[in-house]
Amino acid sequence: MIPFREGSLLWGGSSFVELLHRVRPENASLPSVVPSGGGERSSSVFSGSPASVPVWHGTTVLALTIRSGVVMAADRQASEGYQVADRAIQKIFPVDRSSAVAIAGAAGPAIEMARLFRVEIEHYEKLEGVALSLLGKANKLGQMVRDHLPLALQGLLVVPLYAGYDSRTGAGRIFKYDAAGGRYEEETFHSNGSGGLFARNVLKMLYHPEMDETEGVSTALRALYEAADDDLATGGADFVRGIFPLVHVIDRDGVREVPVTDVSRVLEEIGDRLKRRVTP
Amino acid sequence: MTMPFYVSPEQFLQDKAEYAKKGISRGRSIAVLEVIEGILLVADNSSHALHKISEIYDRVAFAGVGKYSEFENLRKAGIRYADLKGFMYSREDVTGRSLANAYSELLGNAFSQEMKPMEVEILLADLGTEDRPNEIYRISFDGSIFDESLVSVVGGRSDQLKTFLKDRVRPGVTLKEGLSLVRSGFLEQNENGHPVMNIEAAILERSATGRCFRRFSPEEVGRLLSNDP
Numbered sequence: 001m002i003p004f005r006e007g008s009l010l011w012g013g014s015s016f017v018e019l020l021h022r023v024r025p026e027n028a029s030l031p032s033v034v035p036s037g038g039g040e041r042s043s044s045v046f047s048g049s050p051a052s053v054p055v056w057h058g059t060t061v062l063a064l065t066i067r068s069g070v071v072m073a074a075d076r077q078a079s080e081g082y083q084v085a086d087r088a089i090q091k092i093f094p095v096d097r098s099s100a101v102a103i104a105g106a107a108g109p110a111i112e113m114a115r116l117f118r119v120e121i122e123h124y125e126k127l128e129g130v131a132l133s134l135l136g137k138a139n140k141l142g143q144m145v146r147d148h149l150p151l152a153l154q155g156l157l158v159v160p161l162y163a164g165y166d167s168r169t170g171a172g173r174i175f176k177y178d179a180a181g182g183r184y185e186e187e188t189f190h191s192n193g194s195g196g197l198f199a200r201n202v203l204k205m206l207y208h209p210e211m212d213e214t215e216g217v218s219t220a221l222r223a224l225y226e227a228a229d230d231d232l233a234t235g236g237a238d239f240v241r242g243i244f245p246l247v248h249v250i251d252r253d254g255v256r257e258v259p260v261t262d263v264s265r266v267l268e269e270i271g272d273r274l275k276r277r278v279t280p
Numbered sequence: 281m282t283m284p285f286y287v288s289p290e291q292f293l294q295d296k297a298e299y300a301k302k303g304i305s306r307g308r309s310i311a312v313l314e315v316i317e318g319i320l321l322v323a324d325n326s327s328h329a330l331h332k333i334s335e336i337y338d339r340v341a342f343a344g345v346g347k348y349s350e351f352e353n354l355r356k357a358g359i360r361y362a363d364l365k366g367f368m369y370s371r372e373d374v375t376g377r378s379l380a381n382a383y384s385e386l387l388g389n390a391f392s393q394e395m396k397p398m399e400v401e402i403l404l405a406d407l408g409t410e411d412r413p414n415e416i417y418r419i420s421f422d423g424s425i426f427d428e429s430l431v432s433v434v435g436g437r438s439d440q441l442k443t444f445l446k447d448r449v450r451p452g453v454t455l456k457e458g459l460s461l462v463r464s465g466f467l468e469q470n471e472n473g474h475p476v477m478n479i480e481a482a483i484l485e486r487s488a489t490g491r492c493f494r495r496f497s498p499e500e501v502g503r504l505l506s507n508d509p
Contacts, residue, residue: 016363023364119367122491126335126359 016123017116017144055156056085058110060227060234061092061102062191062199063163063174064207066216069251070163070172072100073220075195075228076243077235078107087235088243094255096121099137099164100248104193106156113148113158117141134166138175138183146181161192165250172250195227195234202226217247217258218266225270237267296397300421303346303399309436310343311465312403313449314414314429315458318486319405322462324436324469325480328498333482335493337362337374339407341484345435346400346421354383354402376406380417380425388423397421401434407484407492441465455483459504476502 012019061074074091077084085107092102093114101117103110120140125131132140141162148158162175174186189207191199202223211219224245228236237244244267247258308324310332321343323332332351333343336358344351358379366374383402391397398421406415418426418434426432431449433442444465449458459481466474481504482495496504 016367019360019364020367024368115367119363123359123363126363127356129331129334 014124014127016120017147019123020116054080056080056107057194057233058089058091058104058107059193059231060191060195060199060224061104061161061193062189062196062203062220062223063102063161063186064189064203064211064216064220065172065174065187065209066211066213067209068172068213069165069249070174071213071216071220071247071249072102072161072163073217073224073245073247074102075224075235075245076238077233079233082232084235087238087241090246092246092248093118094248095137095162095164096125096131097254098167098250099134099162100250100255101141102161102163102192103158104161104196105158109148109151109156110158110160113144113160117144117160120144133168134164134173137164138162138173138185141175142177142181142183144181145177145179149180152179159192161190163250165252167252170252191223191227193234195224195231198230199223199227213249213251217249217262218270220247221245221263221266222270225267237264239264293392296391297422300391300397300399304401304421304435305437307345307435309438309441309466309469310345310403310434311441311445311462312343312405312416312428312432313445313453313458313462314416314431314451315453315455315483316486317455317483318492319407319414319416319484320455320458320462321403321405321482321484322459323480324466324474324478326478328480331480331495333480333495334359335482335491336379336404337366338371338490339409339484339492340374340376340379341405341407341482341493343403343405343434344400345402347398350398351400351402354386354398354400357386358383376404376415376417379406380404380415380419383419384423384425386423387419387421391422403432403434405484407486437469441469444468456504459501463505476505479505 056078058078059075063070063072072092076088078086078089089107092100094100095118101114103114121132121137141160145160152158157179159179160177164173166173174190176184176186176190189203206219228234244260244263247263249256249258310323313320321333321341323343325332330348334355336342342355342358344355361382362374362379387398400421402419404417408414416428416432418428418432430451431445433445445461448461463479477498479501481501482493484492485494
């Protein structure tokens with residue numbers, strides 16, 4: 001049955017997160033039910049020190065603006081300590097027709113957050129009959145990161161990177177977050193995760209605002225290459241298994257994944273150029 | 281002690297049904313057709329802001345006639361139900377059938393338990409896949425549920441429009457043909473003519489992936505109805 005009288009579970013506003021909270025009050029991603037210092041409800045996940053619970057971590061994700069929109073890229077590796085937990089996880093999630101979120105941090109809660117965020121945005125659009133603005137969506141994600149703070153304090157840090165095409169300004173926009181839910185807009189590029197610093201350094205050298213799509217994709221892949229080169233937890237291209245970084249382009253036509261064949265070709269070109277440089 | 285007037289349950293329910301039917305027939309019609317491109321939903325609606333047709337989930341669309349506030353609440357409850365189910369289980373576990381059953385139960389309860397029945401009639405369209413045919417459900421104010429195919433009409437003088445369309449719609453009509461048939465039906469119903477602007481149309485598109493619902497803008501409707509190919 002669908003009850004929709006005032007006071008019933010399915011009554012209320014346009015937020016799916018709030019709806020989920022009413023229907024499933026034990027949902028751990030919501031702040032009021034997560035004890036901040038362990039507490040009675042604590043499970044091994046909540047009470048143990050971060051190191052005692054094996055948690056998968058995702059690593060390098062990045063986004064950069066190009067002339068027509070924005071490019072997002074991420075490696076595919078999930079790590080558990082010094083071991084590879086998964087070689088082909090997905091870290092970029094399309095949210096709607098004009099934006100995508102890339103996650104770094106504890107893989108479980110991060111993927112859950114991306115899924116929840118996507119439903120939240122779609123739920124709002126369906127109920128209200130109109131989509132949220134890009135800034136509205138970015139702020140909503142900030143609230144979700146802040147709601148996650150108690151878990152972040154216990155070691156399950158999740159830091160998303162959000163990028164989209166803003167039809168009102170006609171340009172790509174990038175939003176980065178801190179663990180406390182702070183939302184900061186980045187006009188050029190940003191990268192997150194353990195290899196984020198290396199990727200950022202490459203982007204800093206190569207970035208210019210007039211890039212076209214091809215150059216944007218190859219710059220993103222070069223940054224990921226360097227991140228994988230210097231960071232243990234970031235996966236590089238795997239030519240044996242055919243696993244390559246995920247690259248998404250977001251512009252006025254929507255969100256689309258760059259085909260694997262194109263990604264591998266660009267990576268081979270990068271490899272060839274580098275070979276010429278290091279071999280005498 | 282005063283005795284309440286005795287009204288036989290039969291009389292009571294009949295009165296309620298009549299009340300609801302009156303409310304529903306006052307409105308304008310909505311038609312749902314199976315076309316080659318997917319499932320077409322067309323409403324006779326003069327407002328561009330207050331929709332009668334809406335997306336519920338990836339492959340499920342909703343159309344309601346009658347009292348706006350009532351079918352709007354039903355629509356929202358359906359979206360909440362579907363999104364919750366899709367989030368807790370998986371997106372493919374949200375089906376038109378389970379939604380139709382939930383609506384039927386809700387309307388049935390409201391009809392038998394509340395003083396005022398809901399003055400609504402709703403249509404639920406579930407776009408099929410390669411291994412599953414389309415499903416169209418019509419759910420009436422008393423919770424009775426009808427499994428329809430090819431054409432379904434609710435609201436206003438629905439019988440007239442239904443006869444008109446049943447005579448003309450054949451399996452395998454295109455979107456363009458279907459839309460102009462419904463428009464002829466609207467013209468038939470209104471002696472004073474029927475402006476194209478009063479047509480609200482949307483489709484569950486077979487060629488789409490993920491969210492298949494697409495609303496046509498008034499310009500698109502005009503273009504689809506124009507004669508040039």
